[in-house]
Amino acid sequence: GLELSVNDHAADFTLPTEPGPAISLSCLVHNSSRAEELLWYRGDGRVGLKDGNRVNISNICISPVNESDNGVTFTCKLARDKSVQVSVTLDVQFPPQLSGEETLHVEEEKDVTLTCNSKSNPQAQSTWHKDNHSLTLQQSRHELYQTSEVFQLSIRKVQKSDNGTYTCVVQSSLGKGTRDFHLIVEDKKPVFPKEAVIAAAVVVIITILFGIVARKDTFFKVW
Incomplete structure (x- = not known):
């Protein structure tokens, strides 16, 4: 019966690659006597194809390939029956990127x-x-x-x-x-005990209050 292939693979496959060089994916219709429209998807998103690149054979190019393409799946589907499809998952291999x-x-x-x-x-x-x-x-x-x-x-x-x-x-x-x-x-910074801070504040407040009272006392004595 009618089937598709991508880069000569008739079933889903993983494509090892590396960052940099472009990758071409070619989808081909087999065992069909009529013009068949093809669709390409990147993940769930449809890929835009030009006229003349969607009937019986369709090619897409990923350029440049980068680290973020790792694990991304491209799927070629038959337009009139989307259950007829072949997927390729990119396995972009790259060393650890760490410095500084x-x-x-x-x-x-x-x-x-x-x-x-x-x-x-x-x-x-x-x-x-x-x-x-x-x-x-x-x-x-x-x-x-x-x-x-x-x-x-x-x-x-x-x-x-x-x-x-x-x-x-x-x-x-x-x-x-x-x-x-x-x-x-x-060095560990010295920490002042909370109790000492409170005690110091109380002393300051009492001193201020005594100062106010003393001034009032003097004021009344003058008069």
Whole structure:
């Protein structure tokens, strides 16, 4: 019976590619003796086709391919029977994209979180280094969090010994990226006890009141 093919595939398929070069997709009608109109979709959105590029054979070009095209599905459908279709899903492969540095100032005994945001395909794994050595994780003080795009290191109650440069290394089979965090632990700021502040305020108020009363006393004595 009537069927379609995309780039010689008669069934849905995944197309590995990389950012940059253009990709051409060619949809062809098979086993039909009449002119068949074809439709192209990107996800749920219909792709505009010029006249002369929609009957029995239809070509589209994705240019340039970029990271955001990863996982996007293009589908060729028969206009008069949309159940006749072939889909191709782009598998855009690229290494982790991560670089740069930043400096963080943190008060002693406060918590801090270092965050790397990096996309990659295939998914990357992260490791953390301190001053160019593998970071020794302390269960009570260090916590790691990771998703497909976010890599975090949290340090609880930072100490002076936590001073240094932390490096987030994100690596996949296609390459790696790094980002440096210069952590500067500052002296803990003195905190005034609330009771002492209240007591001082009370003393000031009483002193002012006594001053007012004393002035009134003097005023009456003069008269």
